[in-house]
Amino acid sequence: MERxxxxxxxxxxxxxxxxxxxxxxxxxxxxxxxxxELHLVDLTVGMDSQFARLAMQVAQLDERKLEHLLWDRLLHRELTRSGKHLVVDKTPTNLLRWRRVAECWPEARYIFLLRHPVHVVESAIAARPHATPAESAELVELFLTHLGHARQALSGITIRYEDFTAEPERVSRELCAYLDVPWEADMIEYGKGDHGPFLSGIGDFTERIRTGRVLPGRALPSDAEIPEGLRPWCRALGYL
Structure with missing residues (x-):
């Protein structure tokens, strides 16, 4: 189906x-x-009458296809309102339903963003005071499981948070080459632009993101500092 x-x-x-x-x-x-974050894959459609179901059946549209039309239309709205020609969606929960994303957009491109699992878990625990540390760790493991599957099935570019924060110009140049757009030096000083509100639930909202510039990341933990339960994930992502 056309998009x-x-x-x-x-x-x-x-x-x-x-x-x-x-x-x-x-x-x-x-x-x-x-x-x-647009949370597209959490948007659903419904047919409230038998006539609507019949009409969509004749149109050869089931709920799954209608949802894809909705998601695509919302992305198109965002892109049109921006006046730009390339749209990037960063909603983390897309990863949990990456097969649906790939089904909806067969020609989509992907950026796989990795970060050391120890720091991901520590950050998740700090950002989720309503959950126990064990619950946050389990949630991270769920995401990392899907990340591994997606990287095996989909083609794209892989970057590491640690490389990005240490060498933002080099990594952003690589990303621009992958996206087939010219690199722009102003990208690094993102605080010069308006990127919408930083609110919990649609992205990071901490003080670091509000600085408007790429800050150095933390030093990586030594192998001895990695908890036993995170070692398989660190090994799978090339951190151990």
Whole structure:
């Protein structure tokens, strides 16, 4: 089925991996629109009457296809309102339903964003005071499981949060080359642009993201400092 946005870009990452920082840098580019988290895959449609169901059956549209039309239309609205020509969606929960994303947009492109699992878990615990540390760790493991599956099935570019914060110019140049847009030096100073409100539930909302610039990341933990339960994930992502 034709799409209004044929080849959107999706950042696939675990929660607390720096995707808001990455989207702000990309959104600063004159050709790229990277809005706040849209949570597209959580939007559903319904048919409240037998006549609506019959009409959609004749139109060869089931609820799944109607949802895809809705998601595509919302992305197109975002892109049109921005006046740019490339849209990037960074909602982390897209990763949990990456197969639906790939089904909706067969020509989508992907940026896989990795971060050291120890720091992801620590950040998740700090950002989720309503949950126990064990619950936050389990949630991160769920995201990392889906991340592994998505990276095996989909083609895209992989970047690490640690590389991005240490060498933002080099990594942003690599991203621009992958997205086929010219690199722009102003991308790094994303605070010069308006990227919408930083609110809990649609992206990072901490003081670090509000600084408007790429800050150095923390030093990586030594192998001895990695908890036994996170070692398989660190090994799978190349951190151990």
């Amino acid at each position: 209004l946005v044929a080849s959107p870009v999706f950042i696939l990452s675990s929660i607390r991996s720096g995707s808001t920082l990455l989207r702000c840098v990309l959104d600063t580019h004159s050709h790229i629109h990277a809005p706040h």
